[in-house]
Amino acid sequence: RAGQYANQMIKYQNTEQRKYITGFAQDEIAPIAAEVAKNPAMLRKNFDAVDAIVNKYAGALDPASERSLRDAGRSSVMEQGVSGLLNRGAWKEANKLLMNNPILMRYLDPSKKDQFDRQIANFAQAEKKSALEVAGREATVNRLIASGKKIDPRKAMAFVVGTDISPDDGPGEKVTKSLA
Secondary structure (H helix, E strand, O other): OHHHHHHHHHHHHHHHHHHHHHHHHHHHHHHHHHHHHHOHHHHHHHHHHHHHHHHHHHHHOOHHHHHHHHHHHHHHHHHHHHHHHHHOOOHHHHHHHHHOOHHHHOOOOHHHHHHHHHHHHHHHHHHHHHHHHHHHHHHHHHHHHHOOOOOOHHHHHHHHHOOOOOOOOOHHHHHHHHHO
């Protein structure tokens, strides 16, 4: 019984040590992942930084914990890279990042991939809708011009783009009109 108790205590101690070390490593990885959200071009460099952090703590971890920590760190970096692009409205670049990197995609949580795919689809749908609206307005202006109506080019352009672009207004007035 004493031997069983000692083995249980050793297992418990090793588990807690892994949690403690993993916590330290994750605290170092978090700012690296956040940096990718600000600048997605740092993705590859920060993958290497995650590896360096994991390698620093590898001596105190078993191989499974080391692999799990590395995968979690890479997943966080990948997730922040895609999130950063989507937050900027760069959905095409985010989609390209997801589609052109099968090795990197291995580290992204599947539920996050589904979430990103839905966001990208929403961006694409909104852009398509906006393009169709502009094309419809442009067609209307072209039909009026073809019918011989005199149209002020400035007003026609404002109608097509859906905003007032009067050159007489300064930036403050344009913002106020847009808000109104």
